[in-house]
Amino acid sequence: MGASIIADMLNLRQLEILRAVVQYRTTVGAAERLGMSQPSISNTIRHIETVLGFPLFERVSNRLAPTEEALILLEESEPLFLLRDAVNQRAADLRAGRIGRIRVASTAEISEAVLPRVIADYARDYPRIQISLETRPLDSVLQVVENGVADVAFVIAAYERQALHYELVHDLRAVCLCDEADPLARLEVVTPKDLAERPMVGPQVANRIGLMFADSFRANGLDYRPSIETRFMNAAARIVREGWGVALVDELSAFTAMRPGLVVRPYGPDLRxxxxxxxxxxxxxSRQTQRFIKAFRDRVVTRIAEVRAASQRPQG
Known part of the structure; x- marks a missing residue:
């Protein structure tokens, strides 16, 4: 008699009562174990015997000895109890947040500057959580959240989309990344006029951040014309790290690309x-997603504090 056939004839609670009586050999012991009354246990056993059409116990010296049929029935039903226990354990794990998955998307700047540390720490704390990371341009990152492909996306200077809600994590300041020997390194604040005619790398005007830089230049009567344009600010910072020019980027991207000999100066006007x-x-x-966002925010707050402390004083 297979487990599926047993399940069609008897429910799991009836099988559990049968198992308890076999274990304790008395209806009183089974009743105490299951928190039921002794008459309820006896009635259930009689009902099971009626359904099956054969006896399950023989009375021997005031104890109930299971028949061979009862033992076979319990052996066949054991997979049902294992499945129930597994489902209960999975439910407990889900309730405690020990299992699940988080699908994360972000632009390249955040994937490089913050997420590796957040994901590594989270994976150590919750080893049974499956984490995926998609790194894409801003439009694509927002679209995968709208389409349900990602649970959350981390983005910089996103624009409003009807299907999305934005939860502010932190504000990032615009900064100038340059060599410590550059005259810009001695300035308290680098302005568009200081960058005029300089070999500069920065975000392309085709994206929102590039437009924000262009507006700040235009307000000073200047054109924003980087010699090298990049889609992502971490790429701009990496070019300066390799020894070419100065970069206008966000502070996280700048410090991700830092090496000895480079410095970061605040950009003015105050652009965030x-x-x-x-x-x-x-x-x-989900609770997993909410917890991951909190871990991300905590890491960003710590990192920004480190970044701003390191860039307070000009060089020289």
Whole structure:
């Protein structure tokens, strides 16, 4: 008699009562174990015997000895109990947040500057959580959250989309990355006029951050014309790290590319970009996603504090 056939004839609670009586050899002991009354146990056993059409116990010296049929029945039903226990354990793990998955998307700047440390720490703390990371341009990152491919996206200076809700994580300041021997390194604040005619690398005007830099130049009567344009600010910072020019980037990208001999100076006017978590507007984020966002925010707050402390004083 297979487990599926047993399940069609008897429910799991009836099988559990049968197992308890076999274990304790008395209906009283089974009743205490299951928190039921003794008459309920006896009635259930009689009902099972009626359904099956054969006896399950013989009374021997005031104890109930299981028949061979009862033992075979319990052996066949054991997979049902194992499955129940596994489901209960999985439910407990889910409730405690020990298992699950998190699908994360971000632009390249965040994937390089913050997420590796956050993901590594999270994976150590929750080894049974499956984490995936998609690194894409801003439009694509927002789209994968809208389409349900990602649970959350971390983005800089995102624009409004009807299907998305943005949870502010931190504001990022615009900075100038340059060589410590460059005259810019001795300035308290680097302005568009200081960058005029300089070999500069920065975000392309085709994206929002590039437009924000262009507006700040235009307000000073200057054109924003980087000699080298990049889609992602971490790429701009890496070019300066390799020894060419100066870069206008966000502070996280600048410090990710730091090496001995480079410095970061504040950019003026005070230009800031929102670093946000993008979430579906119509779906409540899972507890795992909420916990990951908190871990991300905590890491960003710590990192920004380190970044700003290191860039307070000019060189020389």
């Amino acid at each position: 970009f929102d670093l946000s978590a993008a979430l579906p507007r119509t779906k409540t984020p």
